[in-house]
Amino acid sequence: MLKLYNTLTKQVEEFVPLNPQNVGMYICGPTVYDYFHIGNARTFIMADIIRRYLEYKGYNVKFVMNLTDIDDKIIKKSIEEKVPASDVAKKYSEAFFEDIKRLRIKPATIYPRATENIAEILSMIKALIDNGAAYNVDGNVFYNVSSFKQYGKLSGKRIDELEVGARVEVMEEKQNPLDFALWKKSKEGEPYWKSEWGNGRPGWHIECSAMSCKHLGETFDIHAGGNDLIFPHHENEIAQSEAATKKPFVKYWLHFGFLNINKEKMSKSLGNFFTARDVLAKYSAEAIRLFFSQAHYRGPVDFNNDLLDSAEKGLEKLKNLRSTIESAVNKNKSGGVDPGFNFQDFEKRFKDALDDDFNIPQAVAVIFDFVKEANRTISDKDNLQLNYYLALKDFLIKTADNVLGIISFEHKEMKSDSLLENELIKILIDVRLKAKNEKNFQLADDIRKKLESFGITLKDTKEGTEFFKRD
Ligand SMILES: [Zn+2]
Structure with missing residues (x-):
């Protein structure tokens, strides 16, 4: 039985999907204005392992990841580089697809883009206005936070406290400083789409509500993302979706911990900012995945080269066993003895670890115990039967390769x-x-x-x- 920690209820709960076979899972994807950083890579890899484990358990997972391809940051970059915003988005979406592939992240079922879902976004904004949850001020449409009584239920923040803490913003047309933009009126020279409130573009939060609803329905099973998105992004997604549909938005919210570099916050100004590409230039995808798999997905991770070096070294043990298995399989000898290896026990331990709120570090430990035990049987007896090697290979493919992605049996x-x-x-x-x-x-x-x-x-x-x- 799979249990997971739900940020919404702040409890470890049994996982019961809305449909017994099919799981709908959504993760906030990148804003394509730059290469994604190693902290984003952690989020994408953790979500990937969780998705792969659900598939290992037999669920049919519909995995949706959006691409924010219109946004202030994209427009800023397009002005800096003197190219259309769509060129910036195209360049960095291509880079995104290259990088996730190199990180061995399984492609999503669908990657909806904001600019291709304007109609869905507009109809959700319209529903919010009709329900009294949003208002239009001269072409800017805002969400009325005080209309949603449960605002704060994910982050645990309270509206009154937030209001006190909210910085006084320049946008005086907002009724409340916490209100956020659903539709932004376009400025001169900016890309825009037509709407009944005038030319403009969508706000970031509404994209996720509209696209998840389109592909996964009004209520779906799992929404995942980095810790830093809990507030305000995910809180706003809940407010928008639930006010528009009058139904619960998401059953289980999963959040991934922060990443620090040498115990410091990663930032461009500190000069310790690494893109996934930078790291992939030095380390293998398997080592990066192993490194992230050694920390609990909810906890923080400290990233440094020494730790990556030791992950790369740790992989040697797995690779050596893979070579031993492959050469035995290639020899294809008949006869030999069965060492009576207890595969079921390892499989059970692997499952127990991941069923326990995706305890990935524990699952990794099971894999390395398995490697040790396999090596012991191999060095004990030199006449082992082919079926034994095939079973070792089968186990590693099912677990270390297909779920964790820390070794590949389809290399080169x-x-x-x-x-x-x-x-x-x-x-x-x-x-x-x-x-x-x-x-x-x-x-x-x-x-x-x-x-x-x-x-x-x-x-x-x-x-x-x-x-x-x-x-
Ligand atoms: Zn989102």
Whole structure:
């Protein structure tokens, strides 16, 4: 039985999804104005391991991660770099997809983008105005925090205390300093979308409410994110969604702890700011994942090179066992003895650890105990049967590879195959585009359908055609 700590109730609870087989999970994705940092990488990796463990348990997980592709930060960067905001968003979304792939993060079921869901966002804002939870002041629409009596239930903050502490803001048109923007009137030269309140763009919080509702329904199982998002972002998401739908928004809220660098807060001004790319240039994805897996997801993590070095070293033990297994499997000898290894016990310990509020460090310890025990049996007897090695491999694939992602049994060969596959898909996308330009829609559609039959979905966006592979 899986138990998890729910930030909403501040208790460890039994996990009972709304539907016994299917789990809906949402995680706040990046604002694509820069490369994501190593603290974000921690959040994405932890959410990835939790999602993979739910799949290991047999759940069919619909994993939704949004991309904020219009925002003040994106507009600021576009002005600095003198390029359209959409170019900034395109560049850093591509970088985001490259980086999560290199970190071995399993692709989400869907990555909705704010700019592609304006209609859904507008209709939620409209519902909030109709319900008396939002008001329009000259083209800016604000959420009326005092209309939502349960405001603060996630973060434990109280409206009256917040009001006292709230800094006096310049935006005098707000009725209350805690009110936040749902729709921002566009300034001269800024990108905008049309709405009944005038030209503007969505606020950040409303995006997540509208897109999670669209893809996971009005109420869904798990919403995850970094601790720093509890307030105000997640608190505001609850206020928006529940005021618009009049239904509970999320059953379980999961939050990941902070990351410090050498016991200091990571910041650009302190010169200790690392992007995931910076770290991937020096360390393997497996070492980064192992390093993060050694701390509880809710607790803080202190990040430094020595710890990464020792994670890289720790992986050697796993890799050595993998080589031993692979060479025994390649020899494919018949006969031999069965050492009577207790696989079930290790599997149970692995599950017990993760069922206990995703105790990932404990699950890692089980894997290293397993490695030790396997090495002991191998050095004791030199005539072990092939089935034993296959069972070792099977266990490691199911746990260390498929759930934790700290070792891969499809290394090297698989990598070059999938690179080639991606290049071939890109060629087909180009051919399809040419066919479309020549109005040969039959051929263009055939290419799309054929790729679909191989589990490759094409998606036409403003920036071109993207593809997604189903696993
Ligand atoms: Zn969000």
